[in-house]
Amino acid sequence: MTDAPPPASANAAPSDDASKIDALLEVMARLRSPEGGCPWDLEQDFRTIAPYTIEEAYEVADAIERGDMKGLKEELGDLLFQSVFHAQMAKEEGLFTFGDVAQEIADKMIRRHPHVFGDVDMRSAQEQTDAWEVQKVEERKAKGKDGLLDDVPAGLPGLTRAVKLQKRAGRVGFDWPNARSVLDKIAEETEELNEAMDSGDKDHIEEEFGDLLFVLANLSRHLDIDPESALRRANEKFIRRFRHIEKTFSDRGESLADASLDEMEAVWDEAKAIDKTRGK
Numbered sequence: 001m002t003d004a005p006p007p008a009s010a011n012a013a014p015s016d017d018a019s020k021i022d023a024l025l026e027v028m029a030r031l032r033s034p035e036g037g038c039p040w041d042l043e044q045d046f047r048t049i050a051p052y053t054i055e056e057a058y059e060v061a062d063a064i065e066r067g068d069m070k071g072l073k074e075e076l077g078d079l080l081f082q083s084v085f086h087a088q089m090a091k092e093e094g095l096f097t098f099g100d101v102a103q104e105i106a107d108k109m110i111r112r113h114p115h116v117f118g119d120v121d122m123r124s125a126q127e128q129t130d131a132w133e134v135q136k137v138e139e140r141k142a143k144g145k146d147g148l149l150d151d152v153p154a155g156l157p158g159l160t161r162a163v164k165l166q167k168r169a170g171r172v173g174f175d176w177p178n179a180r181s182v183l184d185k186i187a188e189e190t191e192e193l194n195e196a197m198d199s200g201d202k203d204h205i206e207e208e209f210g211d212l213l214f215v216l217a218n219l220s221r222h223l224d225i226d227p228e229s230a231l232r233r234a235n236e237k238f239i240r241r242f243r244h245i246e247k248t249f250s251d252r253g254e255s256l257a258d259a260s261l262d263e264m265e266a267v268w269d270e271a272k273a274i275d276k277t278r279g280k
Helices: 017-031 039-043 046-066 069-092 098-112 125-142 158-170 179-199 202-222 227-251 261-277
Strands: none
Touching: 017 069, 046 069, 046 227, 069 098, 098 125, 158 202, 158 227, 179 202, 202 227, 227 261
């Protein structure tokens, strides 16, 4: 994708972080240059790059989950490059620059931390959280977004967005009192999904399935669990145990395609037992 040679300054040894950022910005400008730039990079716009930005954010989370600090450094660089890419395209259109982006977030952090950068005295994390929320309400109003849910991004993963929507509604008391009460709602939504399945109406089944997922996301919030993280762990567990099934049948010289479900489930139980001995 980025096949143009980097400028000489990118190969130099910058003396500080600012000069390293300047070198990165120069690399990006070179890649987008109509004269000698990279054809792929030149064809991109905000919409085509957005999926890569999301993907890089997930790869950062994956490196953290695996405890891979070397990988984290690389993935953070990839994510930073996404910001630089968007800023370069904006600069070309006369909208804003990378410097404007950096200034915007610096100003926001200063504004939202008066106890650090001002003379406001906050003695607890809860006081800080409360003040943060008040500040965000004022910022939403300044942008003409008066509704409590107006600025929860539509592009977030579904479970993450569900939790954010529920948190916002919970601030004004629209919430279940505890996790146990959410479990009761899950049972109710499960029954409604059963009824939808009996009807055979695909659209209604999808609606009820969505309702069940939404309530499960709410349960994760009440349990103080990130649903995306929990699902990633479940995915990795499934991969680990299924690989055990694959290896077991391969070692036997047998094909999974010829195995019965009962045979595979027996080996799955072996994998579960192995996980239990390893504390997984």
